[in-house]
Amino acid sequence: MLLVNPTKKINGTVYAPPSKSYTHRAVICAGLANGTSKIIQPLKSQDCISSLNAMKALGSTIDIKKSNDDELENEVWTISSDGNLKVPKNVIDIGNSGTTLRILTSLVSQIPHNSIAILNGDESIRKRPMGPLIEALSQLNIEVLSNDNKAPLVVKSSKIDGNIVKITGDMSSQFISSLMMLLPFNTQDSKILIEGDLKSEPYLNITIDLLDKFGVSIKKDEINNINNINKKNKTNKKENAYLIKANQTYKATDYIVEGDYSSASYLIALGVLLDSDITIKNLFKDSKQGDKEIINIVKRMGADLEIRDDEVIIKNSKFKLKGIDIDVKNTPDLVPTLAVLGCFAEGTTTIYNGEHVRIKECDRLMACTKELKKMGAKIEEKPDGLIIQGLDIDNGETLKGAELETYHDHRLIMAFTMAGMLAKGQTKIKGEEAVSISFPNFVDVIKSIGGNIAIE
Numbered sequence: 001m002l003l004v005n006p007t008k009k010i011n012g013t014v015y016a017p018p019s020k021s022y023t024h025r026a027v028i029c030a031g032l033a034n035g036t037s038k039i040i041q042p043l044k045s046q047d048c049i050s051s052l053n054a055m056k057a058l059g060s061t062i063d064i065k066k067s068n069d070d071e072l073e074n075e076v077w078t079i080s081s082d083g084n085l086k087v088p089k090n091v092i093d094i095g096n097s098g099t100t101l102r103i104l105t106s107l108v109s110q111i112p113h114n115s116i117a118i119l120n121g122d123e124s125i126r127k128r129p130m131g132p133l134i135e136a137l138s139q140l141n142i143e144v145l146s147n148d149n150k151a152p153l154v155v156k157s158s159k160i161d162g163n164i165v166k167i168t169g170d171m172s173s174q175f176i177s178s179l180m181m182l183l184p185f186n187t188q189d190s191k192i193l194i195e196g197d198l199k200s201e202p203y204l205n206i207t208i209d210l211l212d213k214f215g216v217s218i219k220k221d222e223i224n225n226i227n228n229i230n231k232k233n234k235t236n237k238k239e240n241a242y243l244i245k246a247n248q249t250y251k252a253t254d255y256i257v258e259g260d261y262s263s264a265s266y267l268i269a270l271g272v273l274l275d276s277d278i279t280i281k282n283l284f285k286d287s288k289q290g291d292k293e294i295i296n297i298v299k300r301m302g303a304d305l306e307i308r309d310d311e312v313i314i315k316n317s318k319f320k321l322k323g324i325d326i327d328v329k330n331t332p333d334l335v336p337t338l339a340v341l342g343c344f345a346e347g348t349t350t351i352y353n354g355e356h357v358r359i360k361e362c363d364r365l366m367a368c369t370k371e372l373k374k375m376g377a378k379i380e381e382k383p384d385g386l387i388i389q390g391l392d393i394d395n396g397e398t399l400k401g402a403e404l405e406t407y408h409d410h411r412l413i414m415a416f417t418m419a420g421m422l423a424k425g426q427t428k429i430k431g432e433e434a435v436s437i438s439f440p441n442f443v444d445v446i447k448s449i450g451g452n453i454a455i456e
């Protein structure tokens, strides 16, 4: 249980943890390359260790060393491979990591012929949808067996047979990242055609960026679809497609992982909500991470931040925030952070375009509504988002401490910790150990800046 007490002020300098999305991709690409890659400053979290162990099970050799930078306790992961995935000796357990499951489902089809790989994970992972990816792979004659289109999955080794693959864009970009990482092995040039709305697109840009560092090129091809011309306002609806050249090979490389904006969102939000003097290092201004948008969101709500090339500084807050409309199509992981921010912003905060937020570690729209209501939040669940009426802070209204469930969901634990620090009375957060999924030293970091929290 995490005990969270009201906290008035935070100050100090902290480092954002390394990016989860970049660490996953770097580890997997390193295992696909012929040679030795060094992943410098990787995120040592449960999810990324799932990717590391999976690549080990598929034949990579892994050596973990502390880096010289003692203060940050960073590591260097040296990953060696001959570029060919091996038949795994056992079921590959990907734990709680949706990214690992989705990306590997395509790639494990490239193990030697006449063999199978089995992917499985925890209770939450066995509920996450896989249908569109399984169907897309069948268009390439790759066979995946499952009950109900969910893990456990049995993937049969197969040559890629086909060069155009259609997939829905509105459920998870991870399906598309998965195809992007598979198709460079195709012997023909290939194209991924996205059907419907494309959500979480910044994660595809992360995939393209990282693949480029490992020598693989993917190009976006935007097609103006004449069938979709909206005659009334004469706007062309764009269809998204990606082009992948045949017979590309992953090249071993050394890669330094940048800081994670999704994890930093809790620190940034706390910084603007409390009396703060705080610097968050390892956040790059030119990052491709979609969750960098947290900076624009808090600015739109009325906060003032100093953005440097590689750090974010918040001084002399606390700001008087106002409620705004927020489209979370491209930033689903920010939703728990935004739900808490909305409680402390004057007026209405509307979070929309987030149907995909329901199919993460848990249904985060349901969970934020149910749990924050226990603290007195005025929050309403909508099919695609949340409507939050800000509390009357000027007249002393605030959240009240409560005992909260977290559904084994790391992002809920961190967002509810913020809520608890701003609430009146103690908040008890159950299942706090799940922060290790993406931000293992979260509790220590919050304590180091003055957060009055403790594990019981």
Ligand SMILES: O=C(O)C1=C[C@@H](OP(=O)(O)O)[C@@H](O)[C@H](O)C1
Pocket (backbone or CB within 6 Å): 020, 021, 099, 171, 172, 173, 174, 177, 199, 200, 203, 332, 333, 356
């Ligand atoms: O590819 C990635 O690294 C991720 C993609 C996003 O998922 P969806 O594409 O399913 O929205 C995000 O929510 C997840 O935390 C990480």
Ligand SMILES: C=C(OP(=O)(O)O)C(=O)O
Pocket (backbone or CB within 6 Å): 047, 096, 097, 098, 099, 100, 333, 360, 361, 411, 438
């Ligand atoms: C949804 C998340 O991750 P994944 O899909 O990899 O489980 C997350 O980190 O919030």
